[in-house]
Amino acid sequence: GAVVSQHPSRVICKSGTSVKIECRSLDFQATTMFWYRQFPKQSLMLMATSNEGSKATYEQGVEKDKFLINHASLTLSTLTVTSAHPEDSSFYICSAWTGNYGYTFGSGTRLTVV
Amino acid sequence: GQQLNQSPQSMFIQEGEDVSMNCTSSSIFNTWLWYKQDPGEGPVLLIALYKAGELTSNGRLTAQFGITRKDSFLNISASIPSDVGIYFCAGQGYSTLTFGKGTMLLVSP
Numbered sequence: 001g002a003v004v005s006q007h008p009s010r011v012i013c014k015s016g017t018s019v020k021i022e023c024r025s026l027d028f029q030a031t032t033m034f035w036y037r038q039f040p041k042q043s044l045m046l047m048a049t050s051n052e053g054s055k056a057t058y059e060q061g062v063e064k065d066k067f068l069i070n071h072a073s074l075t076l077s078t079l080t081v082t083s084a085h086p087e088d089s090s091f092y093i094c095s096a097w098t099g100n101y102g103y104t105f106g107s108g109t110r111l112t113v114v
Numbered sequence: 115g116q117q118l119n120q121s122p123q124s125m126f127i128q129e130g131e132d133v134s135m136n137c138t139s140s141s142i143f144n145t146w147l148w149y150k151q152d153p154g155e156g157p158v159l160l161i162a163l164y165k166a167g168e169l170t171s172n173g174r175l176t177a178q179f180g181i182t183r184k185d186s187f188l189n190i191s192a193s194i195p196s197d198v199g200i201y202f203c204a205g206q207g208y209s210t211l212t213f214g215k216g217t218m219l220l221v222s223p
Binding site: 093 | 147149154155156157158159162202206209210211213214215216218
């Protein structure tokens with residue numbers, strides 16, 4: 001149990017466009033989800049905490065207007081990278097607190113902005 | 115902010131060898147977690163430690179939560195090629211995780 005599904009796994013977009021990444025809890029309800037960013041050979045850096053029915057909490061230095069987070073239901077959180085630029089290219093990973101199973105991570109999304 | 119120092123940064127070992135990696139923190143954590151990440155995938159939980167001094171095993175993996183609550187180690191015994199990957203420690207505070215920088219493990223057959 002406690003599976004987090006993340007889509008898409010890979011996306012290539014043109015500079016200036018927006019990209020939406022979905023994170024779903026498949027067999028549990030997640031009031032809180034987390035979005036991380038990971039650069040090559042680097043650790044996971046928390047970007048924001050997504051709260052169902054309320055505004056996300058962003059970490060210092062993360063632009064909330066750039067990285068829009070919506071957590072409209074107990075099973076879905078979305079991260080939209082707006083007006084993407086090549087420096088936004090990265091590996092984005094979502095996570096959810098599952099209770100008994102602790103934190104479970106999605107399989108990640110490789111974003112490439114060209 | 116909280117920082118985790120994870121070492122070694124990378125290891126290249128022969129199949130069958132034992133491996134040890136550790137994390138230290140500048141502050142106390144309530145829970146220590148060890149994850150493995152394969153290329154292009156999200157981290158997968160290996161072991162969770164909830165009490166200071168706790169020693170927990172999961173197959174060939176053994177991890178301990180330091181008495182001071184500021185450190186943890188992970189041992190892998192009799193390594194096999196599929197152990198290749200990046201291993202991360204993570205400390206859990208109130209509700210969020212802080213990750214170490216990772217240990218890349220390479221195992222030659």
